[in-house]
Amino acid sequence: MHEAFFEAGKGWELGPDWPGARCGAKTRQGTHCQNPAMRGKARCRNHGGKSTGAKTAEGLAKLETLHLKHGRFTKAAKAEAKRRAQIGREIRAELRDIEKEAIAAGTLGKDWREMFKP
Numbered sequence: 202m203h204e205a206f207f208e209a210g211k212g213w214e215l216g217p218d219w220p221g222a223r224c225g226a227k228t229r230q231g232t233h234c235q236n237p238a239m240r241g242k243a244r245c246r247n248h249g250g251k252s253t254g255a256k257t258a259e260g261l262a263k264l265e266t267l268h269l270k271h272g273r274f275t276k277a278a279k280a281e282a283k284r285r286a287q288i289g290r291e292i293r294a295e296l297r298d299i300e301k302e303a304i305a306a307g308t309l310g311k312d313w314r315e316m317f318k319p
Contacts, residue, residue, distance in 0.1 A: 224248050 215237060224234040224245035239250035255261050272278050303309035 224250070 219237070222238040222243070224236045224238050224243075224247075226234045226244055226248035228234050234245060234248055236245035236247065238245055242250040244250040255264050269275075300309065304311055
């Protein structure tokens with residue numbers, strides 16, 4: 202039967218020079234799976250290519266918590282970072298205004314920063 206398989210062209214179809222997409226999942230041997238990936242998917246039928254994903258609200262929530270590595274890039278964290286950046290810009294603008302007023306009044310010299318350089 203093994204010879205009949207190769208005679209039918211199947212050995213060539215999925216051989217090492219086959220141009221199609223391979224699964225690439227890590228096997229128990231530590232190598233990459235060489236099965237063809239399913240059409241429109243990145244994995245073969247053995248490694249999740251047949252999966253349609255979570256459908257229920259509970260399943261989707263579970264996936265969301267599993268895929269969250271850290272909270273740095275959540276919508277709430279991004280909004281908080283923008284808020285802090287805006288406060289920082291406002292503080293720096295106010296400090297520049299105070300510096301200009303102090304230099305204009307003569308209480309602060311124009312080269313006052315030079316005193317603090319090493």
